[in-house]
Amino acid sequence: MNRKLLALPHYGSLALLLALTLFPFYMLIVSSVKYTEQAIHNFWGISFPIHFDNYSAAFKQIAPFIGNTVLISSAIVVGVVLISSLAAYSFVRFNYPGKQLFFVLILSLMMIPGYLILIPQFLLVQKLDMLNTYQGQIFPPMAFGAAMATFLMKTFFEGIPKSLIEAADMEGAGERQIFLKIIIPLSLPIIATVAIINFLAGWNNYIWPLVATNGDAVKPVILALSTITGNMDQGVGVKLAGYIISSIPLLLLFVVATKPFISGVTSGAVKG
Amino acid sequence: MTNTAGFFRKHWKGYAFLIPIFLVLGTFKYIPFFNAVKMSFYDWNGANVKDFIGFDNFIRLFQDDTFYTSLKNIGIFTVSGILIQLTVPLIAAVLVFHVKNMKLQNMLKVWFVIPLVIPSIVIYLTWQWIFAGEYGVLNQFLEAIGLDSWTHAWLGESKTAIWSIIFVNFPWIGGITFLLYLAGLMSISSELFEVAKLDGMNAWQRFIRLELPLVRSQVKLVMVLTIIQQIQSFENILVLTNGGPGDTTISPALYLYTKGFSYSEMGYASAIGLVLFIILLLLTLINNKFVKNTDKID
Numbered sequence: 001m002n003r004k005l006l007a008l009p010h011y012g013s014l015a016l017l018l019a020l021t022l023f024p025f026y027m028l029i030v031s032s033v034k035y036t037e038q039a040i041h042n043f044w045g046i047s048f049p050i051h052f053d054n055y056s057a058a059f060k061q062i063a064p065f066i067g068n069t070v071l072i073s074s075a076i077v078v079g080v081v082l083i084s085s086l087a088a089y090s091f092v093r094f095n096y097p098g099k100q101l102f103f104v105l106i107l108s109l110m111m112i113p114g115y116l117i118l119i120p121q122f123l124l125v126q127k128l129d130m131l132n133t134y135q136g137q138i139f140p141p142m143a144f145g146a147a148m149a150t151f152l153m154k155t156f157f158e159g160i161p162k163s164l165i166e167a168a169d170m171e172g173a174g175e176r177q178i179f180l181k182i183i184i185p186l187s188l189p190i191i192a193t194v195a196i197i198n199f200l201a202g203w204n205n206y207i208w209p210l211v212a213t214n215g216d217a218v219k220p221v222i223l224a225l226s227t228i229t230g231n232m233d234q235g236v237g238v239k240l241a242g243y244i245i246s247s248i249p250l251l252l253l254f255v256v257a258t259k260p261f262i263s264g265v266t267s268g269a270v271k272g
Numbered sequence: 273m274t275n276t277a278g279f280f281r282k283h284w285k286g287y288a289f290l291i292p293i294f295l296v297l298g299t300f301k302y303i304p305f306f307n308a309v310k311m312s313f314y315d316w317n318g319a320n321v322k323d324f325i326g327f328d329n330f331i332r333l334f335q336d337d338t339f340y341t342s343l344k345n346i347g348i349f350t351v352s353g354i355l356i357q358l359t360v361p362l363i364a365a366v367l368v369f370h371v372k373n374m375k376l377q378n379m380l381k382v383w384f385v386i387p388l389v390i391p392s393i394v395i396y397l398t399w400q401w402i403f404a405g406e407y408g409v410l411n412q413f414l415e416a417i418g419l420d421s422w423t424h425a426w427l428g429e430s431k432t433a434i435w436s437i438i439f440v441n442f443p444w445i446g447g448i449t450f451l452l453y454l455a456g457l458m459s460i461s462s463e464l465f466e467v468a469k470l471d472g473m474n475a476w477q478r479f480i481r482l483e484l485p486l487v488r489s490q491v492k493l494v495m496v497l498t499i500i501q502q503i504q505s506f507e508n509i510l511v512l513t514n515g516g517p518g519d520t521t522i523s524p525a526l527y528l529y530t531k532g533f534s535y536s537e538m539g540y541a542s543a544i545g546l547v548l549f550i551i552l553l554l555l556t557l558i559n560n561k562f563v564k565n566t567d568k569i570d
Contacts, residue, residue, distance in 0.1 A: 010367060010370065010371075010475075013363075013367060014364075014367050014368065014371070014380065017360075017364050017367070017384075017443055017445060018380065018383055018384065020442065020443045021383075021384060021386070021387065021443060021445050021446050022383065022386065024398050024399070024402060024409075025386065025387075025390075025398075027402075027409055028398055039407070040407075043407075043412050043416075044412075044416075079296075082292065083292040083293040083296055084293065086289045086290075086292055086293065087289060087290055087292075087293040089289055090285075090286050090287075090288075090289030090290050093286075093289075094283070094285055094286030094289075095286070096283040096286035096287065097283070099286070102290055102294075106293065106297065109297060109301050111552075111553065111556065112301065112305055112549070113504055113525075113545075113548070113549060113552060114504075115504070115506060115525040115528055115529065115545060115548075116305070116308050116542075116545035116546070116548070116549050117301065117304035117305050117307075117308050117545075118528070118529070118532070118545075119308065119311070119318070119528075119532045119533075119538050119541055119542060119545075120303070120304035120305075120307035120308045120311065120542075121300065121304040122533075123307070123318055123538075124299075124300070124303065124304055124307075139296065139299070139300050140300045142296060142300075143296050143297050143299075143300035143301045144301075146293055146296060146297060147297070150293065175285060203391060204391050204392050204393065206392075206393050206507050206511075207506065207507060207510075207529070211533065222391060222393050225393065225394070225397060226397070236401070236407075240398075240401070243394045243397055243398060246391060246394060247389075247390045247391055247394050250389050250390070250391060251389055251390075254389040258382070261389075262385070262451060265388060265448055265451070266448055266451050266452060266455070
């Protein structure tokens with residue numbers, strides 16, 4: 001009796017909250033397949049014919065920029081994983097003077113907010129002749145991701161049994177072999193998490209490419225969203241279709257890698 | 273001489289593995305950071321003008337009305353952000369947590385998290401369209417239910433613009449806080465819920481006496497995160513209003529960006545950044561103390 005009485009407001013409020021959360025996306029999807037005419041006459045519902053041509057029109061305009069973003073984000077991921085795993089290995093495997101200091105030096109970088117160094121970074125990249133290049137969009141974000149990644153990887157590496165590494169050492173395995181054959185294969189979960197954090201960050205990056213690029217050659221898709229236009233008939237639908245297309249890769253990533261995705265975004269939050 | 277050689281023979285491996293990361297961090301973070309600090313004492317346009325002016329930038333900053341407006345705005349963002357993040361996502365997390373059917377619970381979790389998966393700029397652009405004056409979703413909705421007089425150019429009017437920015441992502445569940453609360457609830461021992469049931473607690477009593485006290489470390493974490501995040505408000509404002517109308521919705525980070533890149537006042541912009549950095553640093557230190565103390569109590 002009591003349970004049934006409770007269930008109604010419980011599920012009712014959940015349904016309401018979920019509906020409100022998803023409503024903007026419903027509107028986005030429904031409106032992205034309408035022409036202006038349809039949007040005026042039937043604003044809220046699905047209206048036939050469904051205009052998938054909005055999607056092809058949008059895709060034509062942003063396809064090269066999606067390629068740019070994929071390239072830039074992937075390069076950031078590879079770079080961060082590489083330099084951070086090497087650093088984390090150094091911290092876990094070796095003892096040397098200044099180790100703590102180096103670790104603190106890396107960690108304290110997480111305290112520096114991005115906008116503080118935005119201007120000097122821009123001037124630096126300008127000096128290095130990296131404005132309007134892929135490198136210019138890869139290295140600075142890579143430096144941003146590396147501190148957090150080093151911290152996460154160091155913590156994970158510490159959980160790998162020391163005896164395993166010592167045994168390999170006894171067998172005469174070099175550092176390269178220990179790193180590539182033992183540490184890396186055992187650390188795939190944390191590598192996945194780090195990769196997803198940085199892929200997301202790379203895909204979402206807005207301010208840095210806004211500052212470090214102009215023109216179309218190396219522009220990422222996020223910057224291209226505001227320039228999508230439809231013809232007279234199509235109206236705003238093409239723009240909305242473009243928003244959805246640019247979100248699909250991340251949605252797919254979420255679907256195939258839900259677990260590292262969630263752990264990635266939450267550990268990214270704790271970094272502050 | 274032999275000592276140094278011996279030292280390096282013994283330790284070179286440890287240092288060698290650090291070289292790549294310090295090359296990248298040194299070039300793209302340390303050097304820019306020290307330059308930012310240095311430039312805040314210069315009258316600098318990023319090119320030919322570069323004069324040391326001591327604390328003049330800071331003196332000017334503390335007499336700058338726009339800067340105070342921006343501080344007031346992040347105050348509003350922070351307070352409302354805390355109120356929002358401490359209520360709706362927590363309620364949603366409790367509701368989802370008490371769904372008995374695990375399959376349904378997981379499904380709800382995934383659906384609530386969807387906004388987190390969408391690129392943030394897409395979220396802002398979507399809400400820009402929702403708030404649009406003509407054929408904006410919100411105005412269409414108000415007209416549909418007969419409240420024509422309530423329609424506004426939400427982002428274009430100084431009275432509504434700042435609240436519209438805060439309203440983005442309503443009902444504010446699809447975020448990290450929801451996941452953090454849920455993780456906190458999941459770590460509560462199930463025996464406690466058994467006891468609560470035997471005691472005949474209703475949902476409200478259970479929330480007040482059991483759940484709220486036991487997720488208080490999450491609540492504190494969310495507060496800290498919200499403060500840090502809101503003080504740095506930048507992209508949402510840039511996309512939605514660009515600080516307007518006038519300067520009514522400007523934030524310090526956006527003010528820095530505008531001064532630096534639209535007016536080439538790069539020294540002055542750096543001073544804004546440095547002041548904000550110091551505010552954040554102080555808050556983080558206070559937070560650390562605060563959070564550590566509660567850890568001890570826990």
